[in-house]
Amino acid sequence: MPLRVELMRQGGQTGNSRPLYLQIRDKLIERIRSWQWRPGEPIPTEPKLAEQYGVGHGTARQAVGELENEKLVVRIQGAGTFVFQHTPKNVMSRFFSFFDTAHGRIKPGSRRATVVVAKANAQERRELDLDARARVIRINRVRTRRDRPFMIEAISVPESLFRGLADSEDIPDTLYDLYQRSHRIHVLRTEDHVTAVAADRAAARTLGVRTGMPLLKIESVAFAIGDERVEFRVSLCHLDKAYYLAQHK
Amino acid sequence: MPLRVELMRQGGQTGNSRPLYLQIRDKLIERIRSWQWRPGEPIPTEPKLAEQYGVGHGTARQAVGELENEKLVVRIQGAGTFVFQHTPKNVMSRFFSFFDTAHGRIKPGSRRATVVVAKANAQERRELDLDARARVIRINRVRTRRDRPFMIEAISVPESLFRGLADSEDIPDTLYDLYQRSHRIHVLRTEDHVTAVAADRAAARTLGVRTGMPLLKIESVAFAIGDERVEFRVSLCHLDKAYYLAQHK
DNA sequence: CAGTGGTCTAGACCACGTG
DNA sequence: ACGTGGTCTAGACCACTGC
Numbered sequence: 025m026p027l028r029v030e031l032m033r034q035g036g037q038t039g040n041s042r043p044l045y046l047q048i049r050d051k052l053i054e055r056i057r058s059w060q061w062r063p064g065e066p067i068p069t070e071p072k073l074a075e076q077y078g079v080g081h082g083t084a085r086q087a088v089g090e091l092e093n094e095k096l097v098v099r100i101q102g103a104g105t106f107v108f109q110h111t112p113k114n115v116m117s118r119f120f121s122f123f124d125t126a127h128g129r130i131k132p133g134s135r136r137a138t139v140v141v142a143k144a145n146a147q148e149r150r151e152l153d154l155d156a157r158a159r160v161i162r163i164n165r166v167r168t169r170r171d172r173p174f175m176i177e178a179i180s181v182p183e184s185l186f187r188g189l190a191d192s193e194d195i196p197d198t199l200y201d202l203y204q205r206s207h208r209i210h211v212l213r214t215e216d217h218v219t220a221v222a223a224d225r226a227a228a229r230t231l232g233v234r235t236g237m238p239l240l241k242i243e244s245v246a247f248a249i250g251d252e253r254v255e256f257r258v259s260l261c262h263l264d265k266a267y268y269l270a271q272h273k
Numbered sequence: 274m275p276l277r278v279e280l281m282r283q284g285g286q287t288g289n290s291r292p293l294y295l296q297i298r299d300k301l302i303e304r305i306r307s308w309q310w311r312p313g314e315p316i317p318t319e320p321k322l323a324e325q326y327g328v329g330h331g332t333a334r335q336a337v338g339e340l341e342n343e344k345l346v347v348r349i350q351g352a353g354t355f356v357f358q359h360t361p362k363n364v365m366s367r368f369f370s371f372f373d374t375a376h377g378r379i380k381p382g383s384r385r386a387t388v389v390v391a392k393a394n395a396q397e398r399r400e401l402d403l404d405a406r407a408r409v410i411r412i413n414r415v416r417t418r419r420d421r422p423f424m425i426e427a428i429s430v431p432e433s434l435f436r437g438l439a440d441s442e443d444i445p446d447t448l449y450d451l452y453q454r455s456h457r458i459h460v461l462r463t464e465d466h467v468t469a470v471a472a473d474r475a476a477a478r479t480l481g482v483r484t485g486m487p488l489l490k491i492e493s494v495a496f497a498i499g500d501e502r503v504e505f506r507v508s509l510c511h512l513d514k515a516y517y518l519a520q521h522k
Numbered sequence: 523c524a525g526t527g528g529t530c531t532a533g534a535c536c537a538c539g540t541g
Numbered sequence: 542a543c544g545t546g547g548t549c550t551a552g553a554c555c556a557c558t559g560c
Contacts, residue, residue, distance in 0.1 A: 041555085043529060069545065080531040085546085095522070101546045102539035119521050123466075217372075217516040220469035220487035238469035238487035243516075267466040267492075270519035272368050273344070290536090292548060318526065329550040334527085350527045351557035 048077050048087035056096055056107055057249045059208055063109035067097060070105075095212065096249070110201035110211070119200065119214055121269040122175075122261070130169050130266060137165035137195040141183060148180045151245050151256040159183040161190045163199075166230060173231050175261040185209060185254060200246070203255075209248050211255070217243040218268065221260070231262045240268055297326050297336035305345055305356055306498045308457055312358035316346060319354075344461065345498070359450035359460070368449065368463055370518040371424075371510070379418050379515060386414035386444040390432060397429045400494055400505040408432040410439045412448075415479060422480050424510040434458060434503060449495070452504075458497050460504070466492040467517065470509070480511045489517055 052067070061067050067088075068076065074084035088105055091097045099105045122130045144152070144160045152160070160180045167175040179199070181189070186207050196202055203209040221241045228235040239260050246255035261268070301316070310316050316337075317325065323333035337354055340346045348354045371379045393401070393409045401409070409429045416424040428448070430438070435456050445451055452458040470490045477484040488509050495504035510517070 045529075071545095082532085083530055086529085088546095099546060100539075101537065102544080104539095104545060121519075121521060213520060213522040216519040216521070218467060218489065218519060219512045219516050220489045220510075222487050236485065238471050240467065240469040240489075261469075263468045267468050268519075270370075270465040270467060270517075271462060272370060272465070273462040294548080320526090331551085332549055335548085337527095348527060349558080351525080352559075353526060 044077075044079055045083050045086035045090065048073070048079070048084065049090040051077075052087060052091055053094075053096065053249065056091075057210070061107050063107050063204055063210075066104040066106050096210075108210075110198075110204045112196070112198040112201055115198040115200045119211075120198075122263075123267055123269055124169075125265045125267065130174075132175070132197065133168040133171065134195070134197050135166045135168055135173065137163060139163050139190050139192065139195065141190050144180070144182075148256055151243075152180065152182055152253050154182060161186055163195055165195065169266070174263070174266070175259055176227060176230055178258045180256045181254060199255075209254050211246045211248055214244050214246045216270075218270075223260075223262075227260055231260075233262050237262065242268070293326075293328055294332050294335035294339065297322070297328070297333065298339040300326075301336060301340055302343075302345065302498065305340075306459070310356050312356050312453055312459075315353040315355050345459075357459075359447075359453045361445070361447040361450055364447040364449045368460075369447075371512075372516055372518055373418075374514045374516065379423075381424070381446065382417040382420065383444070383446050384415045384417055384422065386412060388412050388439050388441065388444065390439050393429070393431075397505055400492075401429065401431055401502050403431060410435055412444055414444065418515070423512070423515070424508055425476060425479055427507045429505045430503060448504075458503050460495045460497055463493050463495045465519075467519075472509075472511075476509055480509075482511050486511065491517070 052073075055061055055067075067073075070081055070084050070088060073088070074081040077084065088097065088099070092099055092105075096108055097105050098108055116129070116131075120129070120132070122132070124130050140162050141159055142162060144154050144158045148154065148160050149156070149158065152158075154160070159182075161183050163177075163179040163181075165177050166173045167177060169175075183190075186203075186209075189207065200211045203211060219241050220238050223231065223233055223235055223237040223239050225235050227239065228237060231239075239262055242257075242259040242261070244257040244259065245253055246257070248254045301322075304310055304316075316322075319330055319333050319337060322337070323330040326333065337346065337348070341348055341354075345357055346354050347357055365378070365380075369378070369381070371381070373379050389411050390408055391411060393403050393407045397403065397409050398405065398407065401407075403409070408431075410432050412426070412428040414426050415422045416426060418424075432439075435452075435458075438456065449460040452460060468490050469487050472480065472482055472484055472486040472488050474484050476488065477486060480488075488511055491506075491508040491510070493506040493508065494502055495506070497503045
């Protein structure tokens with residue numbers, strides 16, 4: 025028996041007349057967020073969604089179009105509509121915005137990753153919206169470029185959302201695909217606060233530069249479905265013949 | 274007599290079957306680019322566009338929707354659809370991405386603007402796609418924050434696109450609205466290359482910091498309709514309790 | 523109140539991917 | 542060949558703006 029859902033029609037006297045396609049959008053997002061449809065899996069076809077929700081196919085289509093704009097699904101003509109799946113490749117191209125002046129996007133390596141669990145400090149609590157007693161998992165590592173260190177990353181995530189992450193054998197180059205695969209956390213966007221700082225003694229030694237050398241400092245928060253803050257990251261970069269790319273539209 | 278335009282219908286045997294709504298989108302963009310419809314002015318209503326191009330209203334609507342996504346027009350329900358108009362306010366919020374750690378977006382002032390015309394150097398020719406003999410207009414100025422210098426801007430634009438700009442009485446705080454108003458150049462996006470550098474003697478003196486102080490350096494190219502490169506800008510910023518914001522989606 | 527853009531429907535056909 | 546998403550049509554009604 026086909027599932028049917030009641031929606032607030034425009035004619036309703038409640039004044040609660042959010043457009044049908046947005047109400048359906050919300051329900052579809054919830055079905056993705058709740059893991060009913062998993063990354064890489066097809067969602068029902070547009071005619072089926074139209075039938076399930078008792079609307080015309082144009083309206084169902086409009087709802088799916090919203091999900092597509094928010095990059096929650098990918099439509100492939102002739103094949104179907106699939107829940108967006110983070111992969112190392114697309115995570116890199118979407119969220120890793122460091123480029124070599126001559127040779128395109130930097131393909132970073134990784135070194136010396138350490139993982140610890142601790143009580144969240146004030147900055148972590150603020151950036152991740154945590155309460156005073158919350159704990160975080162901290163990942164520290166050095167990223168390399170042509171096998172030489174160029175960036176120090178200090179990553180903090182709420183322990184409550186990432187149970188088990190601290191026990192991981194090793195930390196892969198890209199995390200957002202891991203977050204999605206293993207922790208059902210679907211990162212949709214990041215916000216980077218960028219400044220320039222002088223290398224302190226420790227950073228200088230790690231990066232192989234002189235103390236006082238100008239470094240790019242990026243404080244970044246990642247947001248998941250529902251604009252939930254799920255990761256705080258501080259990166260210190262020594263950019264030699266390289267740059268950080270930002271676009272404004 | 275109503276204007277009629279011939280479009281390539283899908284049935285056409287040429288194999289040239291670009292969707293109607295995209296063909297119409299192109300024609301609408303051209304009418305905006307050519308100044309037939311000016312910034313702030315309404316474009317024809319959707320029923321009129323449908324009639325002009327001999328398509329259903331849904332198709333005309335889809336074409337206008339594309340323009341809206343590209344921020345070339347603004348739709349206002351009940352009123353009409355208007356060519357997007359840059360204003361100091363919206364230029365700031367869209368393209369000036371410097372924030373005070375405590376108090377939101379920085380509202381910069383401006384000092385000591387100088388304007389000169391010269392032969393384009395190698396970097397300008399590369400960034401602006403100019404040939405060897407091309408000339409540029411260079412604007413140099415110091416931007417202030419709470420009345421103190423915090424950023425040095427060196428702006429270069431092709432003389433061929435900005436005739437008369439060099440004779441301007443004074444340079445306003447925001448340029449993209451001026452470019453649109455006085456030179457018919459509609460900036461749609463910018464691409465920023467960000468690095469950290471040490472302040473040299475001149476920069477340090479201008480910004481009131483010690484030589485060697487880490488500064489944010491931003492090399493930015495502005496693109497207009499048709500992805501034409503229309504401005505190259507180098508900014509040197511001393512960010513004290515402030516940051517540059519970038520978002521990735 | 524007339525006219526604008528916004529939502530919704532139903533149906534037709536096209537382009538494409540898969541089996 | 543079939544089923545998917547993509548395009549296009551025609552018509553109805555709603556929500557909003559401005560006269």
